[in-house]
Amino acid sequence: MAKGVLVFVEQREGVLKSTAFEAVTLGKEIKSTIGGDLAAVLIGSDVAGIIPEISEQGLDKVYIANDEELKFYDGGRYAGIIEEAANKADPAVIIIVASSMGKDIAPRLASALGAGVATDCTAVEVDGGRIIVTRPVYAGKALVKLKFKSDPQVLTIRPNVFPVSRQEPNPPEVIKLEAGDRKEPVERVEHVKSERPELTEASIIVSGGRGMGGPENFHLTEELADELGAAVGASRAVVDAGWRPHSEQVGQTGKTVSPNLYIACGISGAIQHLAGMLSSKNIVAINKDPDAPIFKVATYGIVGDLFEVIPRMVEEVRKIKG
Amino acid sequence: MNIIVCMKSVPSSETKVKVNSNGKSIDETDIVYEINPYDEYALEEAIKIKEAHGGKVVIITLGAPTATQNIRKGLAMGADEAVHLICENIELADSAIVADLLAAAIKEMEFDIIFCGKKAIDCDNHQVPNRIAQLLGIPAVTAISGLELTPESAKATRNIEGGSETIPVDFPALFSAEKGLNEPRYASLPGIMAAKKKPIDERQVSAGEQLLELISLELPPPKPEGRIVGEGPEAAVELIRILREEAKVI
Numbered sequence: 001m002a003k004g005v006l007v008f009v010e011q012r013e014g015v016l017k018s019t020a021f022e023a024v025t026l027g028k029e030i031k032s033t034i035g036g037d038l039a040a041v042l043i044g045s046d047v048a049g050i051i052p053e054i055s056e057q058g059l060d061k062v063y064i065a066n067d068e069e070l071k072f073y074d075g076g077r078y079a080g081i082i083e084e085a086a087n088k089a090d091p092a093v094i095i096i097v098a099s100s101m102g103k104d105i106a107p108r109l110a111s112a113l114g115a116g117v118a119t120d121c122t123a124v125e126v127d128g129g130r131i132i133v134t135r136p137v138y139a140g141k142a143l144v145k146l147k148f149k150s151d152p153q154v155l156t157i158r159p160n161v162f163p164v165s166r167q168e169p170n171p172p173e174v175i176k177l178e179a180g181d182r183k184e185p186v187e188r189v190e191h192v193k194s195e196r197p198e199l200t201e202a203s204i205i206v207s208g209g210r211g212m213g214g215p216e217n218f219h220l221t222e223e224l225a226d227e228l229g230a231a232v233g234a235s236r237a238v239v240d241a242g243w244r245p246h247s248e249q250v251g252q253t254g255k256t257v258s259p260n261l262y263i264a265c266g267i268s269g270a271i272q273h274l275a276g277m278l279s280s281k282n283i284v285a286i287n288k289d290p291d292a293p294i295f296k297v298a299t300y301g302i303v304g305d306l307f308e309v310i311p312r313m314v315e316e317v318r319k320i321k322g
Numbered sequence: 323m324n325i326i327v328c329m330k331s332v333p334s335s336e337t338k339v340k341v342n343s344n345g346k347s348i349d350e351t352d353i354v355y356e357i358n359p360y361d362e363y364a365l366e367e368a369i370k371i372k373e374a375h376g377g378k379v380v381i382i383t384l385g386a387p388t389a390t391q392n393i394r395k396g397l398a399m400g401a402d403e404a405v406h407l408i409c410e411n412i413e414l415a416d417s418a419i420v421a422d423l424l425a426a427a428i429k430e431m432e433f434d435i436i437f438c439g440k441k442a443i444d445c446d447n448h449q450v451p452n453r454i455a456q457l458l459g460i461p462a463v464t465a466i467s468g469l470e471l472t473p474e475s476a477k478a479t480r481n482i483e484g485g486s487e488t489i490p491v492d493f494p495a496l497f498s499a500e501k502g503l504n505e506p507r508y509a510s511l512p513g514i515m516a517a518k519k520k521p522i523d524e525r526q527v528s529a530g531e532q533l534l535e536l537i538s539l540e541l542p543p544p545k546p547e548g549r550i551v552g553e554g555p556e557a558a559v560e561l562i563r564i565l566r567e568e569a570k571v572i
């Protein structure tokens with residue numbers, strides 16, 4: 001009988017993703033109900049240094065595949081390694097973060113294990129050893145509750161939704177795994193290095209829409225973002241107009257984000273935009289149209305011209321930062 | 323080049339969702355079904371490849387009989403023929419079943435490339451493309467925003483957090499499309515006329531055992547009433563104070 005929880009902890013270029021802690025904390029909670037071990041799988045090149053960092057979370061075991069050849073993400077191969085860890089650990093539950101990597105790995109792994117996957121979960125409960133998840137469907141217009149019938153139970157969790165709690169360091173047992181076979185070699189990885197946090201991982205996002213008037217005005221949202229240590233986002237209207245890159249688009253055909261604070265500047269709040277940002281904890285809308293639908297979902301709103309409001313916000317933030 | 327495009331009919335993104343009294347499905351009255359937007363990027367890419375390298379584009383759809391209309395739209399865009407696996411009540415079914423049914427049909431077909439959309443915008447599962455690839459034992463690159471192609475192989479680019487990665491694969495291979503891959507064309511009038519004569523191979527299929535049980539479908543709790551902090555630039559001062567002292571987010 002499968003027991004315990006296996007968590008895939010994601011790193012890129014030797015740096016652990018902050019969301020890995022969210023997955024491990026959730027794993028710890030599930031383990032406290034279903035019993036068994038809490039184990040992590042770590043894959044990459046030169047990643048052994050990450051073990052102490054994740055061990056703070058109270059892990060019992062770490063499965064590690066540490067090999068030069070694993071430097072770049074390779075879907076088939078990474079999934080194969082996690083499959084091997086799963087065969088060794090025989091977990092009841094496998095947790096993966098719904099990042100671009102996690103979304104690619106989960107179905108490969110599940111298919112190999114004959115398991116079901118609940119993707120992009122926003123709530124998880126345990127019911128007599130079985131996991132029940134809540135996940136948005138129809139672009140967040142409805143929520144579905146699903147109960148697993150398969151073993152193991154594979155879930156991907158939406159970043160920034162599950163809380164993190166730390167624990168005393170607890171040196172876990174370390175188990176080495178082989179690098180596996182080359183399946184889809186990654187030839188080249190380009191990282192467009194940005195000083196700003198990545199959208200799906202950011203705790204604050206400043207987003208601009210068509211109300212920004214043109215690409216030359218986005219320095220306003222960028223300045224505010226930089227003062228707040230925030231990521232920058234955009235509506236589809238401005239992406240389609242070529243004012244901003246698609247990587248910044250928030251919404252149904254863009255990214256799904258759940259920051260603590262989402263500031264929508266000159267965005268009307270079309271249903272497809274809301275689909276991507278409705279799970280933000282606080283939403284601020286700045287719009288000159290008091291009837292804009294964005295005000296229906298906003299926690300706080302300012303009715304006004306963003307060309308006047310944003311500079312005042314920047315000024316105020318600078319003031320409080322002193 | 324033989325290209326298969328997996329195409330789903332989904333409720334239009336404008337749909338106002340109402341839940342049926344059974345608490346497990348949505349009320350389908352008045353719902354307009356459209357081609358899943360990501361599948362349009364997939365289809366467009368397939369047609370472009372056919373135009374450049376020759377070959378055939380075959381659409382495969384799993385879904386209710388009502389999907390026929392959107393299959394015709396896909397044929398009007400430039401696909402050559404279609405396979406329609408007719409299956410009722412599969413809408414929110416788990417992806418393992420969908421992938422099993424599609425892969426079983428695709429196994430009998432000739433292909434160099436399979437295209438899917440990155441995800442279906444109704445169930446948002448993100449699983450079918452990779453599950454199909456796994457079942458067929460072929461490489462897959464998901465959520466691609468670029469594709470460079472020769473007759474034997476391709477280099478696909480996918481966006482990742484803070485950058486992009488480029489992955490070379492040999493055919494047969496599967497790709498799933500992200501927005502940005504291309505600009506889907508509109509069907510031309512001659513295309514629409516021609517589509518009426520293109521063959522749709524309809525087959526009845528039934529879903530296997532689900533790996534996940536749907537317990538309930540409900541509307542999300544309403545957002546608490548927001549508050550307008552004020553009008554004009556002066557309100558910025560109060561807003562920043564609230565964000566700092568009350569919401570404690572900055």
Ligand SMILES: Cc1cc2nc3c(=O)[nH]c(=O)nc-3n(C[C@H](O)[C@H](O)[C@H](O)COP(=O)(O)OP(=O)(O)OC[C@H]3O[C@@H](n4cnc5c(N)ncnc54)[C@H](O)[C@@H]3O)c2cc1C
Pocket residue numbers: 208209210211212234235236237238249250251252253254255265266267268269270271272273276286287288289292304305306307335359
């Ligand atoms: C299949 C499909 C998928 C889609 N996916 C997405 C998606 O992923 N993301 C997305 O965002 N959209 C998406 N859309 C598009 C969506 O329907 C809207 O068209 C889009 O979100 C509108 O962008 P906007 O709010 O920036 O522009 P608009 O709707 O034009 O709104 C601009 C707003 O700015 C305000 N404004 C103008 N000037 C000022 C000023 N000086 N100061 C303050 N406010 C001002 C206006 O009052 C208005 O409310 C999708 C549509 C479809 C059909």
